[in-house]
Amino acid sequence: MRSRFRPDKRPDPAVLDDHRALIRSLQRRKILRGGLSLGALNLLTGCDVSSSSSVGQALNLMSAWNDRVQAALFDPTKLAPTYPRSMILKPPKFNAYFDISDLKPVDGQTWKLELAGLISDKRPWTAERFARLPVSEMVIRHVCVEGWDYIGGWSGPTLKSFLERVGADLTAKYVAFKTADDYPSSIDMATALHPQTLLATRYAGDTLADPFGFPLRLRMATKLGYKNPKWITAIEVSNTYSGGYWESLGFNWFAGL
Amino acid sequence: MRLHPLPIRLMHWTNAVTMIVMIASGWGIYDDFVIIHGSHFPEFLRLGSWAAPSLLWHFAGMWLLALNGLAYLVYGMATGRFRDRLLPIRLGELESTVRDTLHFKIEHGDLTVYNAVQKLLYLVVIIAGISQVVTGLLIWKPVQFSGWVALLGGFQAVRVEHFVGMAVIVAFLIVHVLLSILVPSTLWAMLSGGPRVRT
Numbered sequence: 001m002r003s004r005f006r007p008d009k010r011p012d013p014a015v016l017d018d019h020r021a022l023i024r025s026l027q028r029r030k031i032l033r034g035g036l037s038l039g040a041l042n043l044l045t046g047c048d049v050s051s052s053s054s055v056g057q058a059l060n061l062m063s064a065w066n067d068r069v070q071a072a073l074f075d076p077t078k079l080a081p082t083y084p085r086s087m088i089l090k091p092p093k094f095n096a097y098f099d100i101s102d103l104k105p106v107d108g109q110t111w112k113l114e115l116a117g118l119i120s121d122k123r124p125w126t127a128e129r130f131a132r133l134p135v136s137e138m139v140i141r142h143v144c145v146e147g148w149d150y151i152g153g154w155s156g157p158t159l160k161s162f163l164e165r166v167g168a169d170l171t172a173k174y175v176a177f178k179t180a181d182d183y184p185s186s187i188d189m190a191t192a193l194h195p196q197t198l199l200a201t202r203y204a205g206d207t208l209a210d211p212f213g214f215p216l217r218l219r220m221a222t223k224l225g226y227k228n229p230k231w232i233t234a235i236e237v238s239n240t241y242s243g244g245y246w247e248s249l250g251f252n253w254f255a256g257l
Numbered sequence: 258m259r260l261h262p263l264p265i266r267l268m269h270w271t272n273a274v275t276m277i278v279m280i281a282s283g284w285g286i287y288d289d290f291v292i293i294h295g296s297h298f299p300e301f302l303r304l305g306s307w308a309a310p311s312l313l314w315h316f317a318g319m320w321l322l323a324l325n326g327l328a329y330l331v332y333g334m335a336t337g338r339f340r341d342r343l344l345p346i347r348l349g350e351l352e353s354t355v356r357d358t359l360h361f362k363i364e365h366g367d368l369t370v371y372n373a374v375q376k377l378l379y380l381v382v383i384i385a386g387i388s389q390v391v392t393g394l395l396i397w398k399p400v401q402f403s404g405w406v407a408l409l410g411g412f413q414a415v416r417v418e419h420f421v422g423m424a425v426i427v428a429f430l431i432v433h434v435l436l437s438i439l440v441p442s443t444l445w446a447m448l449s450g451g452p453r454v455r456t
Contacts, residue, residue, distance in 0.1 A: 059310070062317035073401055080400040081407070141412065143399065146308065147290040149412055222400050250309030252316065257400040
């Protein structure tokens with residue numbers, strides 16, 4: 001099964017491979033724990049294909065302007081419509097920048113969630129400890145930037161409750177994510193604190209399956225699909241913009257619904 | 258006073274460029290998840306080599322489309338141009354124009370008077386343009402405007418409506434461009450202003 005999210009013509013993957021060895025060596029040195037921002041990692045991996053020309057630069061400026069317009073349009077109290085459990089699609093649709101055959105499952109036994117940035121309690125979380133957090137559930141519409149959609153049922157602690165528990169600076173601008181599939185992502189704090197923004201561990205009542213982000217993924221009712229990183233391994237609260245995987249290839253950063 | 262005063266000409270050609278940008282980039286976005294199974298727009302007709310640049314073009318062009326369109330609507334209503342040129346549309350006149358056209362009797366001696374079919378087509382395309390801005394906004398922000406999305410039949414229904422709006426505008430454009438080539442004085446009028454009219 002091939003992900004429809006992948007464009008027919010992809011930018012040359014070599015631009016990502018150039019720095020892969022370097023990133024791996026940086027990760028070996030536990031760079032995140034050392035406090036280097038996720039944004040710096042993204043700068044290493046990212047490439048801005050469309051900013052090479054003046055037209056591309058103008059388009060990127062408009063996209064940055066659209067980020068600001070969307071932040072203004074975003075109503076933190078507006079809830080996305082929810083649906084009955086009977087409408088949940090089982091299983092959900094697989095989506096990544098790679099084929100499902102290239103999936104590398106995360107070992108829940110050794111998995112740790114690391115914390116960085118403007119967070120007072122940065123102790124890493126194990127799956128067992130994370131599972132003891134109070135859980136919210138939502139049945140919401142997943143909207144892909146391509147135009148397709150489906151109804152999914154997600155549960156897990158709200159990102160807000162988690163950020164409060166670890167003593168994050170909730171006045172910071174960004175919450176950034178690092179994942180096992182090298183898919184950096186970042187969101188605005190207003191959306192991070194929205195009640196329909198979950199750190200999901202379950203789908204349709206069952207433990208999240210490997211293709212859909214086991215053991216931990218982000219699920220937001222107020223953003224497009226590609227803004228929801230799967231297989232999360234680290235969370236950083238920051239005031240520094242760090243973009244994301246598709247964003248560095250030209251997709252809009254805010255991507256609010 | 259000219260048939261097409263300078264503001265109209267500026268807005269017309271701004272809109273012409275913007276519409277081409279919106280349609281061609283929209284086709285690039287459409288191709289990632291088609292509405293009509295098996296139908297794709299060929300690559301040479303698309304603006305943007307894949308979805309990301311097509312989306313960048315579309316979400317930049319939307320500002321020009323909406324602001325230029327708003328200026329046109331305000332101008333058309335404030336100056337009375339819509340009332341003078343596009344109204345009234347009489348059913349009988351519509352029938353006779355269609356009948357004459359089918360007999361290849363196309364009256365175009367006086368550019369300053371629009372026949373009933375012209376009036377109707379201009380009204381339809383103006384409404385289609387407004388509809389595109391509205392349905393486009395709803396596809397962009399289906400959560401913030403969830404009530405409107407539900408009213409129009411849900412997310413996928415609004416996508417189809419946005420697609421149909423495009424099809425109406427493209428159909429208009431084909432007729433519009435063909436007629437302006439058949440009667441070049443109309444094209445010249447949109448560049449130079451055309452004959453003088455009483456205000």
